[in-house]
Amino acid sequence: MGKSFVNPDLLKERASCSFNKEELTNLLDGGKEATEHRRALESYILSIPGAFEGVSKYDHLGHKEFYEVAVAKSKKIMGALQVSNMEGVGTPQEAFQMLFGGWMGSTLGLDGNPLAVHYGMFLPCILGQGTPEQIVKWLHMGWTLEIIGCYAQVTELGHGTFVRGLETTAVYDPKAEEFILNTPTLTSLKWWPGGCEFQVAVVGNTATHAIVVAQLYTRGECRGVHPFIVPLRNMDDHSPLSGIEIGDIGRRMAFNAADNGFLRLTNVRIPRENLLMKHAQVLQDGTYIRPANSKLSYGTMVFVRVMICRDMCNQLKKAVTIATRYSAVRRQSEISPGYGKYNIASVNDITQPEIDVPGAGEVQILDFVTQQWKLFPALATAFGIHFGFQYVMEQYHQVNEHVNNGDLDTLPQLHILSCGLKAQSTGDAQYFVEVCRMACGGHGFLMSSQFPQIYGLCAAASIYExxxxxxxxxxxxxxxxxxxxxxxQAEAINKGCLFQGQTLCLDAVLNAFLCVAHGRIRSSFHNLQSLISQGGICFEEAMNRSSVALVSAAKAYIRHFSVAQFVAHVKNQMSQGTRNILGTLCRLYSLFWMLEDLGDFIIYAHVSSEDLKHLEMTRGELLREIRPEAVNLVDAFDLRDEVLVSALGAYDGNVYEHLYDAALKSPLNHLIKSKL
Ligand SMILES: Cc1cc2nc3c(=O)[nH]c(=O)nc-3n(C[C@H](O)[C@H](O)[C@H](O)COP(=O)(O)OP(=O)(O)OC[C@H]3O[C@@H](n4cnc5c(N)ncnc54)[C@H](O)[C@@H]3O)c2cc1C
Known part of the structure; x- marks a missing residue:
C-alpha cells in the first residue's frame, strides 16, 4: 500500500526549522563522527537478511511460538554479527549493545531479547567477579554461544529486595572440594532468572548454565551471599542435570521474548572453582578469605544501572517521536473557522505531486495546547535524561580508572547517583510513555503503534536491578x-527572583531546585534525629516512619542534579539557534517539575503567588515557542523507521496507510479470506 511521498503536514513542519537539526543530532551522539559511526552500524545491522521484517510481524503469535521465533531470530542475527568482520563499521559488541538496548531492540520485532541476559548480565558478571583463570575458562564459550547463561541473582519466589533473606544455600564439602547447592523450600525457588526456560522445541538454544547467588557456608559458618556458576543441562541432549528442575514462569506483561524462568536445586554438586573468586575466596581446606573491600562489588551494579538510564532515554525518545509526528498529521475538530489552514502548494516541493491533506479543514491536534502540555514536557524530559546519562557515563569511566588504581573513595557516591538516576529515568520514562500513548487516542492502544511494547519495557525496568x-x-x-x-546547611541560600525581566532565569531556577533539595534533606534529617532522641526508637525504625518524606528528599536531590546537567549543557559551545531551542526545552523541563512539586517550592524556595502567575504565563509562552520546532526536534533524535517500528511514527507520516497495512497482517483476516 505504502505511498512514496511525505504527508504535507510534516513537510510544512519541517520547512520551518529554526535550528540546525544535524548539529543537534551530533550533539546528542557525542560528535559528528559518533553520528556517522552510529548510522553506519545501524545500516550494517539492517543489511543482515531478516533483521527487520516490518511492523506487527509477530504481534499475533502465542507464547510458545513467539518465544521460539525470538530464540531462532536472535541466534541467527547475533551469529551473523559474530562471524563477520562487519565491513569495518564497528564491533559485534557495539552492535549487541544497540540490539539489546533501547535503541534497536525493537528492530527485530521482538519483545525483549532472549540473549540479552546472557550477554548483558551473565558474561559481565563473570568478567567483573571472576579470576583471570575463570574468565579464560568461561568467556570464550559464552561469547560463541557454546554455553548460554542466565542470571539467578537474588530473586526467589519468597524474596527479592532483601538480599540477606535469601534462602538458597551453597555448603562447602572440603573432602570432595565441591559446593552442594540447595533451594530447600518452595519460597527459595529461584524465580525470574531471564533466559532460563526449558523448551523442548528449541532445545539447545536456552540456558545451559546459571549464575546462582546463594548463602555460602564453609566450616559451619554462613559467609553471606556469593555468585556461583552452576551447569544446568546435559550438554549432549540438553536435558536438565540431576537435581535440577527448571521451567517457565508464564507470560508476562512485557519482555515475552526473554524467557524468565524458575529453578529448583536439590543437592546439586559443583566444583570449588565454580565460585566466582575475584573478590572472596574459599581455599581447598574450606578457609574463607574475605573481599578486600565490600565496595568492590558496586562496579557491575553501577554499570548496569547507567545502561538502564540510556535505554530509558531511548525508549522515551521513541515514544515522543511517535506521538509528535502522529499529532502533526492527525487532524481532528476545529478551533475557529479557517484555523490551521495553509497553502499546500507552498510546502509541496517538486519531488512529489500536489496531494491532499487528510482531514483538511480540521485542526492538527498538535495545535491544541492541552496536547502540547502532554507532549512537550515529555520531549524536554527525554533531553533531561540524556544529559544526566551522559554525565554519569563519563563519571563511570573516571571512577573505574580510580578503582583500577586501588582508589575506591569515589565509588559510593557514583553508586548512589546511579541508583537515583536509574529510579528517576525509569519512573519518568514510564510516566511519559503512557502520556504519549494516551495522546494518540485509540490508535495508541494498538500493538502496531509500538506503545505497548515500549511501555512494558519501561515498566519492567522500574522493577529489575x-x-x-x-x-x-x-x-x-x-x-x-x-x-x-x-x-x-551551607550551600542552599535562596536567591529570590526566578525571572530576569520576563524570562525564566535558568541559574535562579537551578538555585530554587537546590533550595528544595537541601530543605527536604535537612527537614528529613531533623525529623529522624528527633524521632530517635525524643521518640526513643532506633535509626531503622525512624527511617521507616519517615520513609515517605525520605523518598521525596532523595527525589529532590536527584532532580536538582538533572536540572543542573541540563543547564550546564545549554551553556556548552553550539550555534545560537540550537542554544535557543535547548534553552527553551530546559526552561520547560524545570517549569514542569517545579509545578509537579509546587508545595516544596513554596516552602523551601519561597515561590510566591506572584511567581506562580508568572510561571503559568511562561508555560504558555514556552509551549508556543516549541510548537513550530516539535517535529524537527524529534527528527533530530534520528530514529529511523526500522528502529521505531511504529505505524503511527514513520518519517513519511502516512499513518492511515501504515495502520491499514498492519491491520491486514492479523491472522483473523486470513481466516475470513479463506472462507470466501
Ligand atoms: C522483566 C523482569 C526481569 C527480571 N529478571 C530477573 C533476572 O534475570 N534475575 C533475577 O534474579 N531477577 C529478575 N527479576 C526480578 C527482579 O529483580 C525483582 O522483581 C526485583 O528485585 C524486586 O523484588 P521483588 O519482586 O521480590 O519485590 P519486593 O522486594 O517484594 O517488593 C514489593 C514491594 O515492597 C516494597 N519493599 C520491599 N522492600 C522494601 C523496603 N526495604 N522498604 C520499603 N519498601 C520495600 C517495594 O517497594 C515494592 O513496592 C526480573 C523482574 C522483571 C519484572
Whole structure:
C-alpha cells in the first residue's frame, strides 16, 4: 500500500526549522563522527537478511511460538554479527549493545531479547567477579554461544529486595572440594532468572548454565551471599542435570521474548572453582578469605544501572517521536473557522505531486495546547535524561580508572547517583510513555503503534536491578549521613527572583531546585534525629516512619542534579539557534517539575503567588515557542523507521496507510479470506 511521498503536514513542519537539526543530532551522539559511526552500524545491522521484517510481524503469535521465533531470530542475527568482520563499521559488541538496548531492540520485532541476559548480565558478571583463570575458562564459550547463561541473582519466589533473606544455600564439602547447592523450600525457588526456560522445541538454544547467588557456608559458618556458576543441562541432549528442575514462569506483561524462568536445586554438586573468586575466596581446606573491600562489588551494579538510564532515554525518545509526528498529521475538530489552514502548494516541493491533506479543514491536534502540555514536557524530559546519562557515563569511566588504581573513595557516591538516576529515568520514562500513548487516542492502544511494547519495557525496568522505591530509600540513607549535613546547611541560600525581566532565569531556577533539595534533606534529617532522641526508637525504625518524606528528599536531590546537567549543557559551545531551542526545552523541563512539586517550592524556595502567575504565563509562552520546532526536534533524535517500528511514527507520516497495512497482517483476516 505504502505511498512514496511525505504527508504535507510534516513537510510544512519541517520547512520551518529554526535550528540546525544535524548539529543537534551530533550533539546528542557525542560528535559528528559518533553520528556517522552510529548510522553506519545501524545500516550494517539492517543489511543482515531478516533483521527487520516490518511492523506487527509477530504481534499475533502465542507464547510458545513467539518465544521460539525470538530464540531462532536472535541466534541467527547475533551469529551473523559474530562471524563477520562487519565491513569495518564497528564491533559485534557495539552492535549487541544497540540490539539489546533501547535503541534497536525493537528492530527485530521482538519483545525483549532472549540473549540479552546472557550477554548483558551473565558474561559481565563473570568478567567483573571472576579470576583471570575463570574468565579464560568461561568467556570464550559464552561469547560463541557454546554455553548460554542466565542470571539467578537474588530473586526467589519468597524474596527479592532483601538480599540477606535469601534462602538458597551453597555448603562447602572440603573432602570432595565441591559446593552442594540447595533451594530447600518452595519460597527459595529461584524465580525470574531471564533466559532460563526449558523448551523442548528449541532445545539447545536456552540456558545451559546459571549464575546462582546463594548463602555460602564453609566450616559451619554462613559467609553471606556469593555468585556461583552452576551447569544446568546435559550438554549432549540438553536435558536438565540431576537435581535440577527448571521451567517457565508464564507470560508476562512485557519482555515475552526473554524467557524468565524458575529453578529448583536439590543437592546439586559443583566444583570449588565454580565460585566466582575475584573478590572472596574459599581455599581447598574450606578457609574463607574475605573481599578486600565490600565496595568492590558496586562496579557491575553501577554499570548496569547507567545502561538502564540510556535505554530509558531511548525508549522515551521513541515514544515522543511517535506521538509528535502522529499529532502533526492527525487532524481532528476545529478551533475557529479557517484555523490551521495553509497553502499546500507552498510546502509541496517538486519531488512529489500536489496531494491532499487528510482531514483538511480540521485542526492538527498538535495545535491544541492541552496536547502540547502532554507532549512537550515529555520531549524536554527525554533531553533531561540524556544529559544526566551522559554525565554519569563519563563519571563511570573516571571512577573505574580510580578503582583500577586501588582508589575506591569515589565509588559510593557514583553508586548512589546511579541508583537515583536509574529510579528517576525509569519512573519518568514510564510516566511519559503512557502520556504519549494516551495522546494518540485509540490508535495508541494498538500493538502496531509500538506503545505497548515500549511501555512494558519501561515498566519492567522500574522493577529489575533494584525496585525503584527501594533505590530511592538507598539514596536517602546516604543523604542522611550526618557528616554530609554540613554541606546541605551551607550551600542552599535562596536567591529570590526566578525571572530576569520576563524570562525564566535558568541559574535562579537551578538555585530554587537546590533550595528544595537541601530543605527536604535537612527537614528529613531533623525529623529522624528527633524521632530517635525524643521518640526513643532506633535509626531503622525512624527511617521507616519517615520513609515517605525520605523518598521525596532523595527525589529532590536527584532532580536538582538533572536540572543542573541540563543547564550546564545549554551553556556548552553550539550555534545560537540550537542554544535557543535547548534553552527553551530546559526552561520547560524545570517549569514542569517545579509545578509537579509546587508545595516544596513554596516552602523551601519561597515561590510566591506572584511567581506562580508568572510561571503559568511562561508555560504558555514556552509551549508556543516549541510548537513550530516539535517535529524537527524529534527528527533530530534520528530514529529511523526500522528502529521505531511504529505505524503511527514513520518519517513519511502516512499513518492511515501504515495502520491499514498492519491491520491486514492479523491472522483473523486470513481466516475470513479463506472462507470466501
Ligand atoms: C522483566 C523482569 C526481569 C527480571 N529478571 C530477573 C533476572 O534475570 N534475575 C533475577 O534474579 N531477577 C529478575 N527479576 C526480578 C527482579 O529483580 C525483582 O522483581 C526485583 O528485585 C524486586 O523484588 P521483588 O519482586 O521480590 O519485590 P519486593 O522486594 O517484594 O517488593 C514489593 C514491594 O515492597 C516494597 N519493599 C520491599 N522492600 C522494601 C523496603 N526495604 N522498604 C520499603 N519498601 C520495600 C517495594 O517497594 C515494592 O513496592 C526480573 C523482574 C522483571 C519484572
Amino acid at each position: 533494584g525496585e525503584n522505591t527501594v533505590l530511592w530509600l538507598q539514596v536517602a540513607r546516604y543523604l542522611m549521613k550526618s557528616e554530609l549535613q554540613q554541606t546541605f
